[in-house]
Every structure is written in structure tokens, then in C-alpha cells.
Amino acid sequence: MTTLLAKTRNLNSTILVTALTLLGACTAADRVPGDGIYDPYETQNRKVHAFNRNVDRALVRPVARGYSGSVPDELEATVDNFAENLGQPSNFVNSLLQADLRGMGLSTVRFVMNTTIGIGGLVDAASEFGIPEHDTDFGETLYVWGVGEGAYMELPFLGPSTTRRTVGRVVDAVSNPLDFALDPPEVYYDTAAGIVAGIGTRGRFSDTVDAILYESADSYAQTRLIYLQTRRFELGADVADTAIDPYLDPYDDPYEAFDVE
Amino acid sequence: MLNNPSRRAVLAGIITTATVPPAFALSEGDARALVDQLVGEINTVIASGKSESGMIRDFEKIFARYADVPIMARYALGVDGRRASNGQLRRFTDVFAGYIARKYGKRFREFIGGRIEVRSARSIRSGYEITTTAFLKGESPFEVTFLVSDRSGKRLFFNMFIEGVNLLLTERTEIGALLDQAGGDIDAMIDRLRRIG
Numbered sequence: 001m002t003t004l005l006a007k008t009r010n011l012n013s014t015i016l017v018t019a020l021t022l023l024g025a026c027t028a029a030d031r032v033p034g035d036g037i038y039d040p041y042e043t044q045n046r047k048v049h050a051f052n053r054n055v056d057r058a059l060v061r062p063v064a065r066g067y068s069g070s071v072p073d074e075l076e077a078t079v080d081n082f083a084e085n086l087g088q089p090s091n092f093v094n095s096l097l098q099a100d101l102r103g104m105g106l107s108t109v110r111f112v113m114n115t116t117i118g119i120g121g122l123v124d125a126a127s128e129f130g131i132p133e134h135d136t137d138f139g140e141t142l143y144v145w146g147v148g149e150g151a152y153m154e155l156p157f158l159g160p161s162t163t164r165r166t167v168g169r170v171v172d173a174v175s176n177p178l179d180f181a182l183d184p185p186e187v188y189y190d191t192a193a194g195i196v197a198g199i200g201t202r203g204r205f206s207d208t209v210d211a212i213l214y215e216s217a218d219s220y221a222q223t224r225l226i227y228l229q230t231r232r233f234e235l236g237a238d239v240a241d242t243a244i245d246p247y248l249d250p251y252d253d254p255y256e257a258f259d260v261e
Numbered sequence: 262m263l264n265n266p267s268r269r270a271v272l273a274g275i276i277t278t279a280t281v282p283p284a285f286a287l288s289e290g291d292a293r294a295l296v297d298q299l300v301g302e303i304n305t306v307i308a309s310g311k312s313e314s315g316m317i318r319d320f321e322k323i324f325a326r327y328a329d330v331p332i333m334a335r336y337a338l339g340v341d342g343r344r345a346s347n348g349q350l351r352r353f354t355d356v357f358a359g360y361i362a363r364k365y366g367k368r369f370r371e372f373i374g375g376r377i378e379v380r381s382a383r384s385i386r387s388g389y390e391i392t393t394t395a396f397l398k399g400e401s402p403f404e405v406t407f408l409v410s411d412r413s414g415k416r417l418f419f420n421m422f423i424e425g426v427n428l429l430l431t432e433r434t435e436i437g438a439l440l441d442q443a444g445g446d447i448d449a450m451i452d453r454l455r456r457i458g
Contacts, residue, residue, distance in 0.1 A: 073399065133401065204399075207368065215457075218438030225434050226426050233425020246336035246419060246429065247387045247412045 037228065039152040048154040049220045053213055055157065060202055061210075067196075068203025076200045078122050083193035085114045085121030087135065089177040094136045098144040106134035138175075139168025143235050152224055160227035287416060289382050292389035292409040295416045299327045299407070300377045300393065307372045321362035329410065329417040330358050337432040341440055341447065349447050356455045361432070364458035374398040377405060387412055387419070 039045065068076065088111035095103030110126040110133075118125035127133065142164050143149075150163025161169070179187055202209060216222040306319045324330065334357040335342050335350065345353065375397040382391050388410030396402050406422040420429045436450070443449035 207371070211364075211368075216438070217435055217442060221434050221438055222431065225431060229426045229430070230424060245385075245387050246332050247410060 037152060037224065038149070039224065041151060041153065045152065045154040045224075046220050048156055049223065051156060052154065052159060053219065056202075056209075056213060060199065061206070064199045064203035065206055066203075067199050068206070071200075076204075077124075079193060080197045080200060081114065081118070081124045082121045083190075083197035084124070084133075084135075085111060085118070086178060086190045086193060088114075089181075090172055090175075091134055091136050093175070093177055094138055094141045094172075095134075097138075097141045098136070100136075100144075103134055103136060106132060110134065137165075137168050138171040139165040140235055142168055143237065149232075149237075152228065154220075154223070160223055162228070162231070165231065287388050287409070287411040289384070289389055291411075291416055292391055293379060293382050295327065295409055295418065296379055296391040296393065296407050299323070299418065300379065302327075303372075304376055307375065313367065317362055317366035320366035321359060324358060324362055327418055329413045329415075329419040330354060332413060332419055333361075333429060333432075334358070336429050337436045339433050339437060341437075341445070345447050349451070353447070353451050353454075356451050357432075357436075360454050360458040372397060 088107045092104055092107035092111070095101075095107055109131055113126040113129070113131070114121045114124060117123075139162075147164055153161045153163060153166055155161050155166065158169070176190065178190055212222050212226060213219050302323050303320075306316055306323070309316070309319070311319065331354050334354040337357060338345065338350075338353060342350065372395075375395065377393050377395045380392045380394055382389050384390075385408065388408065391407045391409060393405045393407065394402050395405050403424045404422075405424075407418045408420040409416060409418045411417075412419075420427065422428070436454070439453055440447070440450045443453065
């Protein structure tokens with residue numbers, strides 16, 4: 001048992017070192033070029049995208065549609081609540097690293113309420129009492145620390161990402177406080193709940209995802225554009241493209257400076 | 262050499278229109294009112310219980326009435342618009358309106374039982390940015406932003422963002438990809454656009 005744990009820790013530090021090396025690449029591409037998209041690995045990314053699309057078509061989409069179609073909405077919500085609650089310790093740590101007092105408070109209150117009166121996280125009691133949702137990750141922590149977005153990446157199975165977000169995922173995966181508090185098999189509940197919740201999301205937003213993956217002329221370019229905009233919006237990052245002005249010159253580069261008065 | 266008075270008059274005219282704000286300058290209240298009306302009409306269509314094709318027809322009418330379709334279409338066409346003829350531009354604008362109505366109108370059933378509320382407004386260079394919150398059944402509320410301008414001579418919206426996703430940019434990417442697939446042939450792209458969405 002202890003040797004297994006020690007091995008895991010060793011593996012974790014190796015992964016961390018790799019992640020930090022990768023992070024070095026982020027700062028190099030701190031500012032994205034004029035069109036808001038920095039994608040030096042496009043050729044490789046497009047191959048991964050084609051692979052992900054095949055996985056989705058053959059496996060994820062049918063499973064997700066079956067899951068959302070057959071599992072009652074209430075049960076689906078229960079799984080989502082459980083997964084969300086298990087993410088709160090990690091949210092707390094990241095809020096702390098971001099010096100986000102409100103986030104720390106929200107994570108604490110949500111985790112305590114949902115774990116107790118929410119029956120171990122199955123019921124989202126905190127939301128019933130009007131406590132806002134709170135979700136963050138180490139990618140956001142890096143953003144708060146001033147690390148640049150890095151390059152756009154599409155990861156096998158996991159989908160669109162950026163260098164910064166990928167490093168964040170790795171760090172979150174190896175530093176989840178729950179993993180230190182729990183032993184197998186409880187320690188795997190988190191991952192399992194996360195995967196099932198993810199499948200539920202794919203099912204619920206089936207039409208949106210289908211429209212991007214299977215109905216657009218270039219699903220790679222659409223995925224990339226929508227992912228980057230959504231992620232920047234979540235982070236509250238200022239982006240030139242939120243303020244394009246077609247009246248200046250509709251044929252012109254959309255990323256021309258556009259001041260908000 | 263004599264000063265050409267007509268040329269001078271034209272020049273003065275250009276300067277006047279460029280510097281003097283139009284008599285009906287867009288106010289924040291106007292911009293809000295436009296989005297309120299637009300949201301009201303959308304909510305009515307959602308509540309009408311019509312068939313999908315009926316809703317799409319209604320949405321196309323709403324789009325034509327409330328959106329600056331020509332500027333949106335030209336923006337979506339991007340730099341390739343520079344080499345398009347007037348005829349091609351007209352046809353593209355027409356086909357683009359139908360494409361948008363089909364593409365987004367199809368998604369209207371997700372809005373059934375939902376509502377949109379206008380929240381705040383702020384001034385931007387070409388007009389106003391109106392922020393709204395969409396409340397859909399079984400989903401967390403999310404932000405939808407409309408950009409409104411009177412640069413066309415009428416109060417119209419010219420772009421929208423759904424949780425940070427820019428409609429004009431999304432469509433420019435889509436039209437660009439269609440053009441690439443058509444080998445840069447604008448007419449072929451228009452024909453294809455007529456059939457999709």
C-alpha cells in the first residue's frame with residue numbers, strides 16, 4: 001500500500017516537472033497574434049481532431065444520447081452534483097492560490113453544505129439556498145498569475161485546450177486534495193463521476209456539439225474559435241475580438257483596435 | 262485655376278456628415294428599447310407553439326427587421342468581399358439571411374419555456390452593447406449580448422455574443438471555410454450556402 005502510494009507520488013513529481021517544462025513554452029507566446037488565434041501545431045492538432053471526431057461518432061455520441069435519453073433528468077442531475085461536489089476541494093486550493101477570497105468561501109460553504117445536508121454531494125443543497133456555483137482550475141490560477149495562454153492544442157479524448165490549460169489539467173490531476181485524503185476505491189469515484197457527468201453534458205448539448213462537429217464546413221476551425229472564445233470569456237480575459245466593429249470597414253481585419261468608451 | 266464650387270460643396274458635405282452627429286443620435290434608451298422589442302418578439306415566437314419551419318419563417322422576418330443584415334453579411338464574407346461584384350454581394354446577403362434564420366431558428370425549441378431579460382447597457386464606438394441573461398429550462402442562466410448601432414440609418418443590431426462566442430466571427434470562419442472548399446469561387450459558395458444551415 002505504502003509502496004504503491006510512494007510510487008504514485010514519484011510519478012506525480014515526474015509529471016509535474018514535465019508540466020512545468022511545458023509551461024515555459026507558454027510565456028514565449030504570451031501575446032497572441034492579430035487574429036487572436038495562435039496555432040503553430042495546426043497540422044498535428046487537425047489529426048487529433050479527426051481522431052476525436054471518430055471517437056465521438058463511434059462511441060461518445062451514441063453513449064451520451066443513450067444516457068441522456070434513458071436516464072431520468074433527476075438522476076443525471078444527481079451524478080452532476082456528486083461530481084461537482086468532489087471538485088470543490090480542488091476549487092478551494094485554486095481559489096486560495098488565486099487569492100480569491102469569495103471563491104474560497106463559496107467552495108467551503110458549498111462543500112460543507114452539500115456533503116452534509118446534501119447527502120454526500122448527491123443533492124445540490126447550496127444552490128437551493130441561493131449560493132452561486134463556483135468552478136475554477138489550475139489553468140485559471142496560471143492566468144491570474146499572468147502566464148500567457150500559449151498555443152492552441154487539441155488533446156486526444158479531452159478535446160480543445162491551450163498550453164496553459166493543459167498544464168493546469170496535469171497539475172489539477174496530480175494535486176487533487178481528495179487523492180491525498182482518500183484511498184482506493186473511493187479515490188476513483190471522482191474520476192468516474194467526472195466521466196459520467198461529462199457524458200451527460202455531451203448528451204444534453206447534443207445539438208450544439210453536433211452542429212459544431214458535423215454540420216460546419218470546417219469543424220476544426222469552428223471548434224478552435226468557439227473553444228478559445230468560451231475559455232477567455234470564462235476567465236474574464238480581455239480580447240480584441242469581443243469588440244470588432246464591422247462599420248469601420250466590413251472587409252477589413254476584424255481585430256483592428258476598437259475602444260470601449 | 263478656378264476653384265470648383267461643386268467639388269467644394271461635396272467636400273463640405275462629406276465633412277459635415279462625418280462630424281455632425283445625425284439628428285436621431287442613438288441613445289442608450291433607444292438601444293435598450295430595440296433589444297426589448299426584439300426579445301419580446303423572440304419570446305412570442307417561442308411561446309407560439311408553431312412547427313419548426315413556422316418558427317424559422319418567423320425568425321427570418323424578425324432577423325430582417327431587427328438586424329443590419331447587409332453589414333453582417335459583408336463582414337462574414339471578409340476580405341473576399343472586396344473582389345465580389347455588386348450582384349454577388351446582393352445575392353450573398355439574401356442567401357446569408359436565410360442561412361442564419363435556418364441555422365439559429367432550428368435551435369429555437371431549446372428556448373421553449375425559457376425567457377431572455379435585458380440587464381445592462383454600455384456605450385461602444387458604433388453604438389451600444391446591451392447585455393441580457395437567458396434563462397432556459399434545466400440550464401444555468403447564461404449571458405447573451407447584442408450590439409446595436411444606427412450607422413445604417415436605422416436602429417439595428419449588428420452582432421451578438423452567446424457566452425462570449427461572437428456570432429459574426431463564427432460566421433466569418435464558416436463562410437471562409439466554405440469559400441476554401443469552393444476553391445475561392447464566390448458563386449459556388451453562395452449556391453452551397455443556399456442549401457445548408
